[in-house]
Amino acid sequence: GENVEQHPSTLSVQEGDSAVIKCTYSDSASNYFPWYKQELGKRPQLIIDIRSNVGEKKDQRIAVTLNKTAKHFSLHITETQPEDSAVYFCAASIAGGFKTIFGAGTRLFVKA
Amino acid sequence: GAVVSQHPSWVICKSGTSVKIECRSLDFQATTMFWYRQFPKQSLMLMATSNEGSKATYEQGVEKDKFLINHASLTLSTLTVTSAHPEDSSFYICSARARSELVYNEQFFGPGTRLTVL
Numbered sequence: 349g350e351n352v353e354q355h356p357s358t359l360s361v362q363e364g365d366s367a368v369i370k371c372t373y374s375d376s377a378s379n380y381f382p383w384y385k386q387e388l389g390k391r392p393q394l395i396i397d398i399r400s401n402v403g404e405k406k407d408q409r410i411a412v413t414l415n416k417t418a419k420h421f422s423l424h425i426t427e428t429q430p431e432d433s434a435v436y437f438c439a440a441s442i443a444g445g446f447k448t449i450f451g452a453g454t455r456l457f458v459k460a
Numbered sequence: 461g462a463v464v465s466q467h468p469s470w471v472i473c474k475s476g477t478s479v480k481i482e483c484r485s486l487d488f489q490a491t492t493m494f495w496y497r498q499f500p501k502q503s504l505m506l507m508a509t510s511n512e513g514s515k516a517t518y519e520q521g522v523e524k525d526k527f528l529i530n531h532a533s534l535t536l537s538t539l540t541v542t543s544a545h546p547e548d549s550s551f552y553i554c555s556a557r558a559r560s561e562l563v564y565n566e567q568f569f570g571p572g573t574r575l576t577v578l
Contacts, residue, residue: 382566391553391569392504437503448494448567450504 350375352440354451362459367428369454371438372420378440381414381421382448386435395436396423428458463487464556466570473544474578480540481573483554490556493537494567495529498551510537544577551575 351374361367373381379400384392398405398412398421405412409428414421425432438451463486473479483493492511496504508529510516516529528540537556541548551574555567 380566384569389551389572389574391571393569394566397566447506447509449506452503455501 350378350440350442350447350449352438352449352451354438354454356454357452358455358457360457360459361428363428363430365428367423367425367432367456367458369423369436369438369456370420371422371440371451372418373440373449374419375440375442376416376419377442380441380448381412382439382441383410383412383423384437384439384450386437386453392437425456428456430458430460432456433458462558462568464490464554464568464570466554466573468573469571470574470576472576472578475545476543478540478542479544479575480538481552481554481575483537483539483556483570485535485556485558485568488556488558488568489534490537490558491534492557493531494555494557495527495537495539496553496555498553498572500551504553507539541575544575546577549575549577 354371382397385395386392396410396412398414409426411424435453435455437453439448441448465484467482495507498504507522508516508518510529510531512531512534518524531537551572553572554570
């Protein structure tokens with residue numbers, strides 16, 4: 349089955365710096381890659397997603413890139429702010445398979 | 461749009477009792493709902509996939525007789541933790557996949573239910 353690995357597990361950056369989180373997946377049939385932000389005790393919130401027919405997507409300070417050949421995708425947050433501090437999860441899903449497999453999560457700390 | 465609710469938001473129960481958690485899609489029809497469990501500082505672990513009108517599909521290692529799932533309508537799925545024990549204490553989150561999402565698996569999450577078994 350699908351396996352998603354996520355790195356790093358913890359990331360600490362200074363406010364204003366960029367943060368990059370990387371994920372790899374195992375099943376080449378995966379075609380949907382969402383990223384979620386989860387604050388303590390709350391539901392995961394979709395922040396951006398990318399589909400296999402594009403290589404990059406950007407939404408203000410957040411961007412995601414996808415390399416289908418290498419089977420990895422990354423989240424980039426620029427000009428980080430303290431409110432970006434949270435746990436971020438990448439995920440991968442296979443068309444028609446319905447299941448979404450989550451990475452282990454990255455705890456991001458943005459220091460003011 | 462795409463709002464998913466969960467009830468209750470938290471519950472404390474005694475060991476041996478059963479607890480029912482409801483997951484509702486409020487403004488869309490969900491052909492598929494997913495149930496996850498999340499332990500502190502860990503990722504979301506898929507427990508089962510629930511399709512309206514059919515039996516749920518459980519992930520390996522999840523006891524179907526202990527975690528009963530009923531997806532009675534396109535807007536409601538329930539998870540019943542039977543004979544709960546302290547090790548079942550966790551954050552249970554449901555998500556729903558819209559009927560229109562035939563190709564991509566975009567899901568919408570409920571707010572979660574924190575279960576504490578004494």
